[in-house]
Amino acid sequence: xxxxxxxxxxxxxxxxxxLAHLAEQRGRVKRVLLARTxxxxxxxxxxxxxxxxxxxxxxxxxAVHALERLLRARSLGLLVDQACDQLFHGHxxxxxxxxxxxxxxxSAALGRCVCRSAGLVDDLAAPAPSSLQxxxxxxxxxxxxxxxxxxALPDGAVGTxxxxxxxxxxxxxxxxxxxxxxxxxxxxxxxxxxLPAAGRxxxxxxxxxxxxxxxxTHPLMTPEWQDNMARHGxxxxxARPLLVELASxxxxxxxxxxxxxxxxxQPYALCSCPGPEADLGCSxxxxxxxxxxxxxxFVNEREAHGQLRDATGRPLxxxxxxxxxxxxxxxxxxxHLLA
Numbered sequence: 001x002x003x004x005x006x007x008x009x010x011x012x013x014x015x016x017x018x019l020a021h022l023a024e025q026r027g028r029v030k031r032v033l034l035a036r037t038x039x040x041x042x043x044x045x046x047x048x049x050x051x052x053x054x055x056x057x058x059x060x061x062x063a064v065h066a067l068e069r070l071l072r073a074r075s076l077g078l079l080v081d082q083a084c085d086q087l088f089h090g091h092x093x094x095x096x097x098x099x100x101x102x103x104x105x106x107s108a109a110l111g112r113c114v115c116r117s118a119g120l121v122d123d124l125a126a127p128a129p130s131s132l133q134x135x136x137x138x139x140x141x142x143x144x145x146x147x148x149x150x151x152a153l154p155d156g157a158v159g160t161x162x163x164x165x166x167x168x169x170x171x172x173x174x175x176x177x178x179x180x181x182x183x184x185x186x187x188x189x190x191x192x193x194x195l196p197a198a199g200r201x202x203x204x205x206x207x208x209x210x211x212x213x214x215x216x217t218h219p220l221m222t223p224e225w226q227d228n229m230a231r232h233g234x235x236x237x238x239a240r241p242l243l244v245e246l247a248s249x250x251x252x253x254x255x256x257x258x259x260x261x262x263x264x265x266q267p268y269a270l271c272s273c274p275g276p277e278a279d280l281g282c283s284x285x286x287x288x289x290x291x292x293x294x295x296x297x298f299v300n301e302r303e304a305h306g307q308l309r310d311a312t313g314r315p316l317x318x319x320x321x322x323x324x325x326x327x328x329x330x331x332x333x334x335x336h337l338l339a
Contacts, residue, residue, distance in 0.1 A: 091300070099244050117210050
């Protein structure tokens with residue numbers, strides 16, 4: 001009897017043969033044309049206003065989640081896996097690269113995470129697992145960095161952004177906008193000096209949740225989804241230096257796994273997926289760990305700060321989170337010296 005991995009390999013080989021047959025024998029459809037068509041489909045899907053409309057955006061997510069549970073009991077996991085592989089999935093991005101992408105981008109925003117908004121995951125409700133017990137010194141350091149980045153924003157860094165320094169001989173500097181909603185949260189956090197750093201960070205997470213999907217204006221990201229979310233009022237513009245500190249704190253204090261999300265091959269967002277120890281994770285993390293849908297989430301195997309492996313190249317369990325020890329390291333950027 002063949003294993004699931006062998007069946008998946010056979011299915012992909014069959015798919016390659018079908019594509020080759022279509023390209024060479026019948027319609028003379030070349031792979032570059034198929035790829036171009038896929039890009040158009042992906043961009044149309046991400047840019048269509050219906051996609052970001054709550055009944056579709058959240059309703060489809062809930063329906064897919066329910067369908068996955070149903071199909072898991074019907075031995076159709078391979079079909080679900082293939083659908084994820086071809087249509088909608090995530091690639092683990094190490095935190096080091098995530099911070100680089102933010103710094104390289106032209107502008108940034110925080111969008112409403114669909115898994116959190118749809119009620120599929122509440123990573124603030126479950127008690128923090130042992131691997132995420134916050135060191136007070138670490139909390140103090142991250143809180144200080146966040147507040148310092150926020151206070152360093154020039155006056156007027158709210159709304160649409162503007163250029164300052166228009167005097168003769170003075171270079172014009174573009175002020176990056178930061179949403180007033182986020183500014184108000186930070187004002188509240190800064191004022192709560194009666195709380196320890198961990199408590200103030202907890203307040204920050206609760207006030208900003210679920211706006212934790214990172215949208216970037218970057219050559220590697222298609223802009224349609226960010227534009228669509230902005231039209232529906234589902235994203236907060238945020239200055240990149242501040243976003244770098246927020247993302248770093250989310251990784252080190254909340255154990256999130258950054259994933260580059262793709263729809264029909266089009267990268268559109270950098271998600272801060274909760275790990276499996278936090279309410280069983282978002283849809284992709286949940287499928288990867290508990291449903292065996294390998295096509296839903298692709299680990300960071302070969303990039304910098306990639307998957308932890310032994311001397312023979314065999315993947316090793318996560319070295320940081322005991323709750324992830326049953327599955328190979330995701331390559332999320334954890335220091336492998338912990339192994």
